[in-house]
Amino acid sequence: MTVIQKDQGDNIMGWFDKLKAGLRKTREGFKNKLKSLLAAFGKVDEDLFDDLEELLITSDFGVETTEHLMERLRARVKEGRIIEAAEVEKALQEEITSMLTKGEQGLDTEDVPVIISVIGVNGVGKTTSIGKMAHLYKSAGKRVLLAAGDTFRAAAIDQLGIWAERAGVEMISQSEGADPAAVLFDACRSAKAKGVDVLICDTAGRLHNKKNLMDELAKMNRVVEREMAGVRHETFLVLDAATGQNAVNQARAFSEVAGITGIILTKLDGSSKGGIIVSICEELGIPVRLVGVGEGINDLQPFVPEEYVRALFEG
Numbered sequence: 001m002t003v004i005q006k007d008q009g010d011n012i013m014g015w016f017d018k019l020k021a022g023l024r025k026t027r028e029g030f031k032n033k034l035k036s037l038l039a040a041f042g043k044v045d046e047d048l049f050d051d052l053e054e055l056l057i058t059s060d061f062g063v064e065t066t067e068h069l070m071e072r073l074r075a076r077v078k079e080g081r082i083i084e085a086a087e088v089e090k091a092l093q094e095e096i097t098s099m100l101t102k103g104e105q106g107l108d109t110e111d112v113p114v115i116i117s118v119i120g121v122n123g124v125g126k127t128t129s130i131g132k133m134a135h136l137y138k139s140a141g142k143r144v145l146l147a148a149g150d151t152f153r154a155a156a157i158d159q160l161g162i163w164a165e166r167a168g169v170e171m172i173s174q175s176e177g178a179d180p181a182a183v184l185f186d187a188c189r190s191a192k193a194k195g196v197d198v199l200i201c202d203t204a205g206r207l208h209n210k211k212n213l214m215d216e217l218a219k220m221n222r223v224v225e226r227e228m229a230g231v232r233h234e235t236f237l238v239l240d241a242a243t244g245q246n247a248v249n250q251a252r253a254f255s256e257v258a259g260i261t262g263i264i265l266t267k268l269d270g271s272s273k274g275g276i277i278v279s280i281c282e283e284l285g286i287p288v289r290l291v292g293v294g295e296g297i298n299d300l301q302p303f304v305p306e307e308y309v310r311a312l313f314e315g
């Protein structure tokens with residue numbers, strides 16, 4: 001459970017400001033309403049809790065997560081730890097942090113060698129996130145290789161190629177329509193020959209045919225197991241924060257066909273549904289490893305729960 005705290009000095013502020021700016025809509029929808037709600041009540045009572053419950057649900061915390069949060073707050077009231085309405089905000093911050101910290105893992109760029117398969121439905125940000133992750137590892141001095149496993153469209157291979165160039169890493173590809181497992185096989189061989197630290201594999205985004213997806217992922221996993229025996233293998237599912245509760249449904253569906261080891265939550269910027277991250281951690285039990293707040297190469301960073309909660313409640 002190691003969390004690498006990114007760069008030092010100014011860059012931490014740079015990222016935190018971006019995260020905070022990205023969560024602006026969520027904060028306006030949630031925190032500002034929370035403030036006026038708490039101001040309207042002096043003491044904690046059931047009416048306040050009813051309103052709070054509604055606010056959490058409409059802020060995409062999800063029904064189940066909201067229920068868990070309310071239970072914990074009620075327990076605090078029973079124990080006499082909350083009396084004034086104004087104390088609810090701090091309690092809520094603590095409970096949210098504790099939910100987010102449960103399976104906390106971030107992304108340890110020193111923990112190599114590693115193979116990372118990146119999966120998810122169309123357009124969620126798989127290819128872009130791979131480019132940004134390549135940059136994170138490369139900046140940590142690691143040797144990175146990308147595998148263009150989305151052979152569905154020629155443009156997908158080109159797009160990954162542009163990211164490889166941008167990040168200054170190599171890419172293994174074949175032509176459009178090639179078997180993704182064959183591309184991965186080539187990439188594994190190349191990774192071994194070149195002493196690569198990190199191999200990241202792109203995939204086509206589709207879930208419409210579960211059997212095909214399952215077969216394809218199983219085939220790719222077999223290649224990794226055979227070619228890279230003993231090397232840590234991560235499967236990251238990419239989810240788009242803007243899709244709200246639907247992201248949780250996607251994660252459930254993918255969990256049935258793949259052993260997901262972490263989630264990359266993209267497009268937190270501009271989304272009003274930032275509460276979804278709590279729902280994902282609490283309801284799925286899969287750790288959010290990285291969060292994306294923009295299209296630039298530095299706009300994806302390891303997820304740090306305390307930082308997120310601060311960005312959500314501060315300012």
Ligand SMILES: Nc1nc2c(ncn2[C@@H]2O[C@H](COP(=O)(O)OP(=O)(O)OP(=O)(O)O)[C@@H](O)[C@H]2O)c(=O)[nH]1
Pocket residue numbers: 120121122123124125126127128129150156204205266267268269291292293294295299
């Ligand atoms: N604002 C914002 N845009 C993002 C973020 N991550 C990705 N995008 C954009 O989302 C769009 C889709 O990203 P891709 O990386 O191509 O998504 P994909 O999952 O590979 O898509 P397919 O290969 O078509 O399945 C692009 O325009 C990206 O620039 C993010 O964190 N914030």
Ligand SMILES: [Mg+2]
Pocket residue numbers: 126127128150156202
């Ligand atoms: Mg793609």
